[in-house]
Amino acid sequence: MATIPIKNPKLGDTQLTLLGMVVRHTAGNDLKVYKDTGWPTLTRYHLEFEAVSKADMDTFVEFLIANRGQLLEYTDPLGATHSGLVTTEKLSVTEAGECNFQTSFDFEIVP
Numbered sequence: 001m002a003t004i005p006i007k008n009p010k011l012g013d014t015q016l017t018l019l020g021m022v023v024r025h026t027a028g029n030d031l032k033v034y035k036d037t038g039w040p041t042l043t044r045y046h047l048e049f050e051a052v053s054k055a056d057m058d059t060f061v062e063f064l065i066a067n068r069g070q071l072l073e074y075t076d077p078l079g080a081t082h083s084g085l086v087t088t089e090k091l092s093v094t095e096a097g098e099c100n101f102q103t104s105f106d107f108e109i110v111p
Contacts, residue, residue, distance in 0.1 A: 040111070044087065045074070048104040050096065057093055057101040064091060064105075074107055084109040 022034040052060070064086055074082045088105035095101055 043082075043109040045076075045082075045107045045109075046104065047074075047107055048102070050100065050102040052101045052103075053099050054101055057103065060103075061091060061093060071110060072107075082107070082109050 024032045024034075026032060049060075069085070071083055072086065074084065076082065084107050086105050087108045091103060091105055093101055093103045
């Protein structure tokens, strides 16, 4: 399992839980929800990093490229460790000022 230290993402990151349900409205406008207990529940985090130095950002981007498709470990700000995959196809890095680089990506938890 590959790991790299980088400062915690800014507060307000998004956690999306996909429950694997099919939701339909009938012709009579009744709501029908189908869920099988065998269907997976997926959790995806949208992580945003800012105020990162150029050297740290370059190291981070190289790490993601070198480990593309590999199982990675993410320790959230509360100390919980998650194993998963980066699902963002193209990582973009922006410079908001001197020594202030920003990026964001999606991280999907693998159960």
